[in-house]
Amino acid sequence: MKLQKSSLVDIVMDRIKAYISENKMQPGDKFLTEKELTEKLNVSRTVVREAIISLQSVGILTIKPGGGMYIANAQVEGIRNILTHHFETYGLKVKELLEIRKILELGALRLIIENNIDVDADRLTKLNKKYEAGIYTDTDMKTVDADFHRQLIKEANNEAFFNLSTIINQYFSLTNIDLTTDEQGLLASAKEHQNIIEALINKDLVTAQDTMTTHFKPIFMWINQEGRND
Amino acid sequence: MKLQKSSLVDIVMDRIKAYISENKMQPGDKFLTEKELTEKLNVSRTVVREAIISLQSVGILTIKPGGGMYIANAQVEGIRNILTHHFETYGLKVKELLEIRKILELGALRLIIENNIDVDADRLTKLNKKYEAGIYTDTDMKTVDADFHRQLIKEANNEAFFNLSTIINQYFSLTNIDLTTDEQGLLASAKEHQNIIEALINKDLVTAQDTMTTHFKPIFMWINQEGRND
DNA sequence: GGTTATAATATTGTCAGACCAATTTTATAT
DNA sequence: ATATAAAATTGGTCTGACAATATTATAACC
Incomplete structure (x- = not known):
């Protein structure tokens, strides 16, 4: 020392x-x-x-x-700046970050169900409808998708956790992951969103987490396939 | 803007x-x-x-x-300082932080098993033996326990995730959670450690996570019982 | 030649004073 | 009472100086 x-x-x-x-x-x-x-x-x-x-x-x-x-x-801003520089200088393993995101989102689902929280299903559904509608219009799918997941984490009702996730997601937005999926893939995502909502309503942790895992699968494949490590 | x-x-x-x-x-x-x-x-x-x-x-x-x-x-230091100040000024909800810790540790278990990582069981066992031995000697149980969990997260082989967990744990160490459990409780914890190790060896995610959940239970009870919110 | 002690130099730490730019407060006029 | 102008306050930048510390060069010695 x-x-x-x-x-x-x-x-x-x-x-x-x-x-x-x-x-x-x-x-x-x-x-x-x-x-x-x-x-x-x-x-x-x-x-x-x-x-x-x-x-x-x-x-x-x-x-x-x-x-x-x-x-x-804005306590978050300072941390974000540090992470941003770290990213720009030392690079960042996209896969590692993606794994963290997955962990946090699975954790949010667990929090909601273990704490017996009644999610605002209407709000989540509305956000997902926006996602669906965006598929056929000129919309930034990245944003509408982020809105949905952001709300999901907010439902966990843990402010520190929410802030942490926000930082990670902002950090994540620095990477240029191109998720231009075909129409079919986007529709599948929307369906997964809805299934997650329903699983949360039914307090079914296993289904919720399994669906979320499926939801993450395509992007993990995309990363592994092209051997992107940074 | x-x-x-x-x-x-x-x-x-x-x-x-x-x-x-x-x-x-x-x-x-x-x-x-x-x-x-x-x-x-x-x-x-x-x-x-x-x-x-x-x-x-x-x-x-x-x-x-x-x-x-x-x-x-030390990229972590800067963030730690920010969090420390934030803690000292605005206080911190121990329960929220504990939930985050649990999420991260459960996530580590998932990473290890999903990525088919062979953990360094010897090393983990040795750390747990130190924990066991500490029960009967004049040892800071908080430290030896932290060492075990720290190694566990390291096994997940995700540097960004490890750094994130380090920050959370350091932040966590600022709170004065007194875990002076009785001998029986400490022995149970040691047993849980060992069970987690074995579950990781057997690539049994459910058992590993269930055991970890059990491992966290006492401290959650301690918090809820005394109505500690900050 | 190699080692060690000493001096010279380079680099960061702190201070003081000055002037500019932006903002807020006060005074003035309507 | 309100609008405008002047003054005071407050932060932004610059210059020069000296102190404290670290590095490098030099000299002395074996």
């Missing part, structure tokens, strides 16, 4: 974070000004600025030029 | 990230110096410094005072 002497900037960052915690500041709240921070912390404006800009880049503060600083409300 | 005018610092951050990507720099590689960056990008040292310190805080660069800058190797 290496504990190198912390720089002033690090100390100031910690103190600012502590201040936010201690005062229970909420997203959107107005924060102190640079001047107030320099006086309160007894450091130069340079140090304060390097600290607050770092805090902005990790999604803790929002800086409005001329208008002060505020507690940021 | 608000796209505010990017500050110079943001631009410089992007250009630095792009430089890292384009040159395919790897963790540990020596990066440019502040001086080189100011000359190459034609901005003041102030801007460069605010940019690189931000990049350090998100875990992309490592700055060694007096010794230059390097490509960071």
Whole structure:
């Protein structure tokens, strides 16, 4: 365990974070000004600025030029930026990510059923109808499909889980997976969507997960077939 | 969608990230110096410094005072810091996190079996033996248990998944869940560990997942019983 | 020649002051 | 009371300086 002497900037960052915690500041709240921070912390404006800009880049503060600083409300954004860079630099194994997505979606189904949650079947069905209709019109199928799955995960009623899935999906959207399936494949997907809804209504975990597994199968085949590893 | 005018610092951050990507720099590689960056990008040292310190805080660069800058190797650290702050400020629903952990571990089991992976049973058994031995000695059971589960997830052979789980577990370790179970409960856990190993060897997904579900049951009960929601 | 101690250099850390740009607040006029 | 203009506040960028630390070059020694 290496504990190198912390720089002033690090100390100031910690103190600012502590201040936010201690005062229970909420997203959107107005924060102190640079001047107030320099006086309160007894450091130069340079140090304060390097600290607050770092805090902005990790999604803790929002800086409005001329208008002060505020507690940021999008905690997800900072993480997304990190993942995005990591993806662009080191590449990303699409298969690994796809496996994670599958795990999360299967997990959502399990949560819903094990916690005996009554899903909003109407809403899910409506989203799937949109998906169906999109097959015959000029629609971005990727988006309507994502909407359905997003709602599915939301039904699990676990905010942290939902946020995690959101990040993964955004990360996933960076990869250029081309899912231009034929009409038949898309219709099959729509049917699978509907079957999943019904399985959830019937609290039938096995059927729900099996159907979801089937739903994922084509894209896994696509990946394996062309030997895409990154 | 608000796209505010990017500050110079943001631009410089992007250009630095792009430089890292384009040159395919790897963790540990020596990066440019502040001086080189100011000359190459034609901005003041102030801007460069605010940019690189931000990049350090998100875990992309490592700055060694007096010794230059390097490509960071701990991609997880930046995310962990964000989550830690989020936890300290907004609290965290233990139950939600626990559900995520369960989902991930069940997912690991599925990955191992569906991908027909032969787990390193010896290694897992050895870790579990350590767990067993720890019951009767002065050992931090939390750590030895974590070691076992960590290895389990590693066996799934999905690096992105492993990293994700690591983050969740570190986040999880922030909560003070006290699992001081009695000797009988710990012995049962050890037995469950062993049963999971055997189920993996036999490629029996249902048994593996059922056992894991049982393994999680006590802690879920502990949470529900005392009505802990945060 | 190789090793070690020392000095010189390079690099990051912090500070101070200045000026610009954007925003907010205050004063003024209608 | 409202609209406009002026002033003050606040963040954005630049320059120059010096300190602290790490690296490199040099000198001395065996």
